[in-house]
Amino acid sequence: MSGHESAVARLRSEGYRMTPQRLSVLDIVANRPGHIGADEVWNLAKEQHPYVDLATIYRTLQLLKRLGVVTEVVIGNKLHFELADHQTRHNHMVCSECYSVQTLSPAYLAEFSQRLQGEFGFTPDLDNITIGGVCSICHPPG
C-alpha cells in the first residue's frame, strides 16, 4: 500500500527472510505519518498477530534501522521510528523540557558531515542523529 515494497525486496536481497511479523511492523511504520514508539507499534501489530512478542518488535525495528529502512528519533527516554523516505529526509530537534519535536533539513548537517568524513574518516550516521536542546518556547531569548 504505502511505498515500502522496495524495503521488502531489500530484505530479501540481503538474505533476510520475510516474515508476517516483519511485514506487519513495516506496514505500521510506513502507514504512520511521523514517528511512532515501539510500544505503539507493538499494540498495532498485535491486532493482526496477537501472539507477536515485544522483543520481535524491537529486533525488527533495529534491523530496519541498520538497513536504512527506518530512522530512529530519541524522544525523552524513548525511541521512536519512522519510514526513511529519501524524498523527505530530515533530522529532528527535540526539546528536553517539553519534548516537542521540530524537523530539520539535512542540509544543515551536510557540511559538518563532510568535514568529519574528510578529516577523520568518520562516517556519521546522519539519518539517526537526534539533536537535543531547548526550544524557543521553553527558553525564549533574553
Next chain:
Amino acid sequence: MSGHESAVARLRSEGYRMTPQRLSVLDIVANRPGHIGADEVWNLAKEQHPYVDLATIYRTLQLLKRLGVVTEVVIGNKLHFELADHQTRHNHMVCSECYSVQTLSPAYLAEFSQRLQGEFGFTPDLDNITIGGVCSICHPPG
C-alpha cells in the same frame, strides 16, 4: 583537589543541598581522566559510602548534567560522564561497530549551532551531543 570546587558553590547557590553522596560522585568524576560509566561511579562511591544506592548515582549524574557540571557520552547502550571542563571542551564520535571514541573540537559544531539558534530559536545542548557513526577502521573508504 581537582577543580570542582566551583561546582560545589554552584549547587549551593542554586538551592541544592550538598550531601556526602553528591560530593563523592563529583570527586570521582572529577578525578577520572576521560569518561566513566555510572556503574563504575557506583563501585567507587561505595568504597567511601557503602550504603549509597545506584539510583542516587544516576540522580546525581543527571543533576550535574543539567547544571552543566558534567557532560554525557552515549557509548553503545550505556551512559558515560565526564567533568565539563570549559578549557578542554570537546564532543565525541562513537563508532557503532567497535565502540571506539574519538574527541572532536566543538568548533566543528559552532556554525551549525548558531544557525539552529538564529533560524529556529532552538538552543542545542551541544555539550551533550554524541555523534554516532562508523570510524575509519571499521568502514575504510573504497
Next chain:
DNA sequence: ACCGTTGTTGCATGGATTTGCGATAAACAA
C-alpha cells in the same frame, strides 16, 4: 509437495536507567 538448512520467533531473563514513596538529614532560623 516434501525436505533440510538456518534465519526468526516467543518466552524468559537480564541489563540499564528511572520513578514513587516513606524515612532521613541538610540548611537555616531561633
Next chain:
DNA sequence: TTGTTTATCGCAAATCCATGCAACAACGGT
C-alpha cells in the same frame, strides 16, 4: 543547640530495551 522545613536518600518496583535458547517456519532445492 534545638527545632522546623523540605530536599534528598535508600529501597523497591517499574520502564524500556536487549539477549540466550529451544522450538518454529521461510525459502531454496529435490
